[in-house]
Amino acid sequence: MAVPGWLSPGVRLAAIARSARLSGSAATRQAPGAEPVGQAALYVHWPYCQKRCSYCNFNKYIPQGLDEASMRSCLTQEAQTLIRLSQVQRISSVFFGGGTPSLASPLTIAAVLETVSRCAHLAADAEITLEANPTSAGASQLAAFRALGINRLSIGIQSLDDAELGLLGRNHMAAEALGTLEEAKKLFSGRTSIDLIFGLPGQSVASWTRRLEELIQLCDDHVSLYQLTLERGTSLFKQVQQGFLPMPEQEVVAEMYEAAREMLRAADFRQYEVSNFARNGALSAHNLSYWQGSQYIGIGPGAHGRFVPRGSGDSLREARIQTLEPDSWMKEVLNFGHGTRKRTALSQLEVLEEVLVLGLRTDVGITHQGAQVLLERFGCAGLSATDPPHTAPAVLGGQSSPRDLNPDSSSKQEATACSRSPEWTGALSGHLKILHPI
Ligand SMILES: C[S@@+](CC[C@H](N)C(=O)[O-])C[C@H]1O[C@@H](n2cnc3c(N)ncnc32)[C@H](O)[C@@H]1O
Numbered sequence: 503m504a505v506p507g508w509l510s511p512g513v514r515l516a517a518i519a520r521s522a523r524l525s526g527s528a529a530t531r532q533a534p535g536a537e538p539v540g541q542a543a544l545y546v547h548w549p550y551c552q553k554r555c556s557y558c559n560f561n562k563y564i565p566q567g568l569d570e571a572s573m574r575s576c577l578t579q580e581a582q583t584l585i586r587l588s589q590v591q592r593i594s595s596v597f598f599g600g601g602t603p604s605l606a607s608p609l610t611i612a613a614v615l616e617t618v619s620r621c622a623h624l625a626a627d628a629e630i631t632l633e634a635n636p637t638s639a640g641a642s643q644l645a646a647f648r649a650l651g652i653n654r655l656s657i658g659i660q661s662l663d664d665a666e667l668g669l670l671g672r673n674h675m676a677a678e679a680l681g682t683l684e685e686a687k688k689l690f691s692g693r694t695s696i697d698l699i700f701g702l703p704g705q706s707v708a709s710w711t712r713r714l715e716e717l718i719q720l721c722d723d724h725v726s727l728y729q730l731t732l733e734r735g736t737s738l739f740k741q742v743q744q745g746f747l748p749m750p751e752q753e754v755v756a757e758m759y760e761a762a763r764e765m766l767r768a769a770d771f772r773q774y775e776v777s778n779f780a781r782n783g784a785l786s787a788h789n790l791s792y793w794q795g796s797q798y799i800g801i802g803p804g805a806h807g808r809f810v811p812r813g814s815g816d817s818l819r820e821a822r823i824q825t826l827e828p829d830s831w832m833k834e835v836l837n838f839g840h841g842t843r844k845r846t847a848l849s850q851l852e853v854l855e856e857v858l859v860l861g862l863r864t865d866v867g868i869t870h871q872g873a874q875v876l877l878e879r880f881g882c883a884g885l886s887a888t889d890p891p892h893t894a895p896a897v898l899g900g901q902s903s904p905r906d907l908n909p910d911s912s913s914k915q916e917a918t919a920c921s922r923s924p925e926w927t928g929a930l931s932g933h934l935k936i937l938h939p940i
Pocket residue numbers: 511512557558559560599600601602603633634635657658659660697698699728729730731732733
């Protein structure tokens with residue numbers, strides 16, 4: 503299963519399993535995988551931060567003599583190359599993530615948006631998100647970002663406790679976070695999101711819920727809650743390994759999560775994904791498009807993408823990763839027009855697996871209607887999602903059980919075989935009955 507790690511920061515399987523119980527609530531969104539092929543979401547990675555947080559292993563660098571004009575020109579060049587390669591006519595949403603994209607100059611953000619609008623249709627009301635760190639440097643430009651077209655802001659508040667912020671190695675204090683939130687709510691009313699982390703060393707259920715209660719009084723209409731993941735290679739990981747910091751027990755962390763869900767529900771938030779809560783319909787269109795299995799293009803160092811490179815005559819969706827290190831990435835963009843380091847053609851079965859796993863993260867889950875669309879889209883029209891598993895001889899090199907149906911190979915020939923295989927459909931049917939037992 504090749505779902506990128508960044509899709510689930512801090513969320514463990516236990517939490518996913520818990521949230522699967524949500525499956526089956528009001529199905530108002532588009533069926534998974536039903537996105538028109540002529541459109542994609544666009545992710546733009548800004549790889550720089552002012553300081554390394556103690557827990558973070560995302561692709562980020564502390565800049566030394568950053569040449570922002572070159573970075574800008576490479577981002578626009580890569581956006582142009584990959585949008586053309588995908589042949590999409592419409593970009594449905596744009597997300598500037600990082601790293602700390604609020605440290606980029608408004609000129610850079612504007613240049614990327616201008617290029618996107620030149621290469622494809624970007625609707626005036628398309629969701630365009632920027633992640634901001636609540637430092638004075640990050641917050642000072644918010645009005646400028648709003649003016650150039652950013653219409654959703656995601657603020658990395660993480661905690662309202664200064665001691666916890668110190669432990670996390672953040673370079674902001676709780677007061678700055680609250681100041682940035684106030685400012686953001688004026689500029690991005692109804693479209694300001696906050697990120698919080700729970701399950702920190704030394705944190706108790708009581709200290710977590712007290713701070714969360716405070717934030718629920720002050721926040722806007724979107725909250726993301728991430729359980730801390732101890733990532734190898736981070737300084738927090740080392741401190742915990744060496745016994746200097748005690749991690750809370752898993753049961754305590756589970757209690758934190760359940761308590762937070764309850765509090766947010768009481769404040770009219772809908773939990774629409776394992777880690778995400780929205781009220782007044784403020785669901786993130788961009789992040790939803792990941793969970794719905796839509797195409798997305800990733801530009802910038804280390805960005806991930808999932809799209810069909812129709813411009814080169816291909817018809818299979820590819821998982822793409824851009825070169826991680828910014829200077830190497832820039833050289834590649836200058837030489838080739840893009841810095842794609844890894845391309846993996848995905849078989850239809852692999853795409854379907856991703857769609858199923860990601861769909862399970864949402865409250866809508868995998869519905870019968872969505873399953874039908876999937877079956878039709880992946881070449882199995884006419885077979886019902888509730889058909890019993892077939893037992894005919896396997897086509898996939900002797901594999902016969904659902905668990906085995908995960909071919910590493912992604913050759914086009916095999917993908918075609920997969921899509922028509924009765925075993926494949928049977929495996930899917932079996933899964934669907936488990937996932938959505940209405
Ligand atoms: C990679 S950051 C980028 C945005 C911005 N620089 C910030 O720190 O908010 C996006 C989100 O991932 C979260 N994150 C990063 N590492 C994490 C970890 N080890 N466990 C849980 N969440 C993590 C961050 O806290 C943040 O809310």
